[in-house]
Amino acid sequence: MEPRIPGDARLPGEARLQRMAEPEGTIAAETRTLVVGPYPARRGAEAARPGAGRPPEARLDEAVGLAAAIDLDVVDHLMLPVQAIRPSTYLGKGRVEEIAGRIAAESVRLVVMDCALSPVQQRNLEKAWGVKVIDRTGLILEIFGRRASTREGALQVEHAHLAYQRSRLVRSWTHLERQRGGFGFLGGPGETQIEADRRLIQERMTRIERELETVTRTRGLHRQSRRRVPYPVVALVGYTNAGKSTLFNRLTAAEVRAEDLLFATLDPTARAIKLPHGETAILSDTVGFISDLPTMLIAAFRATLEDVIEADFLLHVRDMAHEDTQAQGQDVQAVLAELGIAPETDRIIEVWNKADLLDAPERERLLNLSRQAGAKPVLISALTGEGTDRLLARIEARIAESRASFALVLEPTEGAGLHWLYENAEVLDRREDAGGQLHLVVRIAPEKEPRLLNRFGTARRLRTGGDAIRR
Missing domain, CATH: 3.40.50.11060 (GTPase HflX, N-terminal domain)
Incomplete structure (x- = not known):
């Protein structure tokens, strides 16, 4: 027929x-x-x-x-x-x-x-x-x-x-x-x-590939621009519907779509957040992962997922109220491994979300686990805001561990030097003495340290990055 x-x-x-x-x-x-x-x-x-x-x-x-x-x-x-x-x-x-x-x-x-x-x-x-x-x-x-x-x-x-x-x-x-x-x-x-x-x-695929090459180049330029700004990039990753967008909205006061729905977020969004001592970081919301995620999708979203690959730190958000949370965590680690990110890397901070859905004994058990040395996950509720202050402090401490801090003194006439510091480093503390001299504590990315030391020969490295924020 x-x-x-x-x-x-x-x-x-x-x-x-x-x-x-x-x-x-x-x-x-x-x-x-x-x-x-x-x-x-x-x-x-x-x-x-x-x-x-x-x-x-x-x-x-x-x-x-x-x-x-x-x-x-x-x-x-x-x-x-x-x-x-x-x-x-x-x-x-x-x-x-x-x-x-x-x-x-x-x-x-x-x-x-x-x-x-x-x-x-x-x-x-x-x-x-x-x-x-x-x-x-x-x-x-x-x-x-x-x-x-x-x-x-x-x-x-x-x-x-x-x-x-x-x-x-x-x-x-x-x-x-x-x-x-x-x-x-x-x-x-x-x-x-x-x-x-x-x-x-x-x-059609060939035309799309050409357009995506342009997208990839544009994203690369955006990442280069972010690198020139002394703000660390923190990317949210996790299983779909783990609460990443709710946490993103909580920390940034944004209005990204956040629903009790699988794959509510697909397109990445980035916003600036303030850490406890006034430092700024860039927080990026990304697409959720899922078990047996099609390989062709991982390949197609490579340009988007490069924001995850290039991030300074990753927040692995887990739904601790889900009966399958352990397997979901393993699935996320498997996708990260495909992107070349080892699960045991220091770049990952595990975030145990949805504490508001846990009963009292389970919440206490997870709190005790989160305090154990070596584990260091953070138990939060993105919906109610519980624990988000601890999470921000953990992010700030992790950034401090990875970046050196310096103390230096500038004369009142060194306006250009002060401008350079604000453009290329994080100014953690600034005090002016009776003589008009500026006493500064700054934190800077490792790749910019040589330029700082070359420009400010009297800069004194502090013992640890954490010293700079305990003032």
């Missing part, structure tokens, strides 16, 4: 690509969805993978939360133990038939499989069930497509989506369903020629 050619297939190439990127909030809200968690038993080396010990119930709850993040109408969810993955359908024949019955009974239009499906597996399940099927990668890409609000974010998401879709262009009319909406996962049927689509997708 000749396949039906929808209106989308008759559109010019660029118009069809734009049609694939239309908003689809209405479609999602009307899409009756079944979430399936097909979780294989983990054995041997696989069981040692970060996050592998996560209970299947928690994994399924997270998958349902991901579906809810784009307003899908989740009418049912199902957890299936998988003994062996089938190359053709991922699930065994009996399971496929069981789910087909549930799809018919619930009038389901979309099945979300919380796993990574091959193009063949996805196509065969769609044939067997007669509905659209997306896997975990496709769902996360759809969420990112909804959340991207800046030009940079939209480009990065679109590039990742096109790379994913290109791998799905297999020789089957039934699979070539053009979807209306976000990035083409949830809407109605259609088709177009495989080779034409591959060419269009590759051309």
Whole structure:
């Protein structure tokens, strides 16, 4: 039978690509969805993978939360133990038939499989069930497509989506369903020629890559500008919905979107914060991490994540009220390792968030743990502000440990030298004596120390960076 050619297939190439990127909030809200968690038993080396010990119930709850993040109408969810993955359908024949019955009974239009499906597996399940099927990668890409609000974010998401879709262009009319909406996962049927689509997708990806090169250069220039300012950069990292944006708003008085929603924040934001003794730091809010984050997304967001890589310090925010907090922490460490950041580095300060949701015994237990030598996490509630003063003090102390402080005296006529200090160092203390001389304590980044010592030969290094702030 000749396949039906929808209106989308008759559109010019660029118009069809734009049609694939239309908003689809209405479609999602009307899409009756079944979430399936097909979780294989983990054995041997696989069981040692970060996050592998996560209970299947928690994994399924997270998958349902991901579906809810784009307003899908989740009418049912199902957890299936998988003994062996089938190359053709991922699930065994009996399971496929069981789910087909549930799809018919619930009038389901979309099945979300919380796993990574091959193009063949996805196509065969769609044939067997007669509905659209997306896997975990496709769902996360759809969420990112909804959340991207800046030009940079939209480009990065679109590039990742096109790379994913290109791998799905297999020789089957039934699979070539053009979807209306976000990035083409949830809407109605259609088709177009495989080779034409591959060419269009590759051309679009090439153009996006060129635009992202410009974005990368611009971000690099911004980072260079920040380096010229003597303010350390502190980046928030953590599992999605750990409370990073709430903490960011608490510390900066900003109004970044902060909701009890997975991936509420996608585009990075930076603001200045004041530390207890008046010093300034730059705080950066970033996208949340998640288990099994698609590699293509990590690659696409490399320009954004470079802000994490280049930061002086990282605040690893953890949701301590979540039953799966340990596994979530391991997943974040795994992504940081992919970015070349070792979990044991001194750059990371662990922040135990959501203390307001803990009962009294658990809160006391975590407080005692946080006081133990060597661990040094900070227990806070970003929502109520509890513990944020301790967190700011910890940030300031960590900065003091990494930067040298100097005491120096300037004559009243050395205005140019005073200006240089304010431009290139942090002036921690300033006093004027009866003769008009200025007595200063400054803290400076290691790369600028030689310039300071060359310009101010009488500068005296203080014993530790911490001495300068205990005045």
